[in-house]
Amino acid sequence: MVNWLHAAPATGAAFLASIVEAVEALTVVLAVGSIRGWRDTLAGAAAAAAVLLVICAVFGPALTLIPLHLVQVVVGGLLLLFGLRWLRKAILRSARILPLHDEDAAFAKIQAEMVPGARARFDAVAFAAAFKITMLEGVEVVFIVIAVAAGGPGLLIPASLGALAAVLIVVGLGFIVHRPLSRVPENTLKFIVGILLCAFGTFWVGEGIGIAWPFTDGAIFGLTIGYGALALGTAAAARPIMED
Amino acid sequence: MPRWISAIFKELWSLFVDDFGLAVSAALWVVVVWLAVRLGAPSGVMGPVLFLGLATALMISVGRRARRKD
Numbered sequence: 001m002v003n004w005l006h007a008a009p010a011t012g013a014a015f016l017a018s019i020v021e022a023v024e025a026l027t028v029v030l031a032v033g034s035i036r037g038w039r040d041t042l043a044g045a046a047a048a049a050a051v052l053l054v055i056c057a058v059f060g061p062a063l064t065l066i067p068l069h070l071v072q073v074v075v076g077g078l079l080l081l082f083g084l085r086w087l088r089k090a091i092l093r094s095a096r097i098l099p100l101h102d103e104d105a106a107f108a109k110i111q112a113e114m115v116p117g118a119r120a121r122f123d124a125v126a127f128a129a130a131f132k133i134t135m136l137e138g139v140e141v142v143f144i145v146i147a148v149a150a151g152g153p154g155l156l157i158p159a160s161l162g163a164l165a166a167v168l169i170v171v172g173l174g175f176i177v178h179r180p181l182s183r184v185p186e187n188t189l190k191f192i193v194g195i196l197l198c199a200f201g202t203f204w205v206g207e208g209i210g211i212a213w214p215f216t217d218g219a220i221f222g223l224t225i226g227y228g229a230l231a232l233g234t235a236a237a238a239r240p241i242m243e244d
Numbered sequence: 245m246p247r248w249i250s251a252i253f254k255e256l257w258s259l260f261v262d263d264f265g266l267a268v269s270a271a272l273w274v275v276v277v278w279l280a281v282r283l284g285a286p287s288g289v290m291g292p293v294l295f296l297g298l299a300t301a302l303m304i305s306v307g308r309r310a311r312r313k314d
Contacts, residue, residue, distance in 0.1 A: 077271070077274065080270060080274075080298070081260040081261065081267055081270065081271075082259060082260050084266055084267070084301075085259075085261065085262040085267075087302065088262060088263060088302060088305055088306060088309075089262065091302075091306050092306060092309055092310070095310065097309060097310050136255065139259075140259065198298070202294060202295055202298060205274055205294070209274065209277065209281055210278070210281045210282070210287060211281060211287055211291045211294065212287040212288050213291045214288060214292075219291060226295055226299065227299070230299045230302065234302070235306075237307075238306055238307065
């Protein structure tokens with residue numbers, strides 16, 4: 001039986017992170033499909049999704065065979081590095097040191113790169129482009145789901161459901177509007193997700209190396225506040241440095 | 245090594261490491277805190293200590309990038 005109060009942070013983090021990744025993948029798939037045709041583009045995306053499902057089916061159960069503290073150190077450590085990289089980039093974007101991510105611009109750029117293909121039986125360019133982006137963003141989603149669920153065996157299903165809901169929502173909206181979801185506040189979401197991933201990563205690594213966190217699981221909330229304050233403060237402090 | 249394998253490794257590496265200095269500092273700090281816990285440092289205090297070290301590494305990394313002129 002899933003304790004949803006306990007699982008809510010992992011589900012929420014997986015949901016938000018998966019929205020960001022799914023929006024990025026959708027932009028490329030739409031750009032490729034609109035120029036090169038839909039059949040092989042969608043086949044490429046579907047093939048990558050199938051490979052990702054196999055990875056989940058293999059690595060998901062295998063994780064339960066490894067001692068929990070080892071999973072927490074290794075997966076938590078990777079999640080911490082992943083989260084720090086993500087949060088650093090989000091802070092730099094918020095401070096206008098790096099340009100903000102623009103889905104419309106990304107869509108236009110990929111469309112410009114995709115020369116319309118001749119009518120062939122199989123469009124390898126469209127298939128490969130859609131396969132690659134779905135695989136790249138999908139691997140990140142799979143990693144995030146596995147990593148935020150590293151705290152306990154009961155967290156894998158709620159985190160997976162969070163990610164699945166995000167992907168279904170984004171794909172559904174993409175199917176309806178047929179253009180990039182540039183209205184999704186992607187940069188803000190990345191900022192929030194970076195904070196959450198750092199909080200989870202720090203917590204799991206700490207548990208794995210034997211730290212007894214104050215307030216046990218409640219420490220994740222404290223870490224989220226801490227990283228949030230740090231990120232906002234650092235972004236505000238970095239802006240004047242950039243303007244000098 | 246075939247190009248496609250090195251491309252996969254590059255993608256995997258870039259998934260976790262953007263600023264090498266930040267990644268190394270974070271990993272080293274985790275090791276320092278782990279050693280402190282093993283040597284008997286009060287475990288309840290080491291959580292905030294772990295956070296503060298990681299937060300400092302992140303701030304330094306952002307500050308360094310902000311001062312770069314490109």
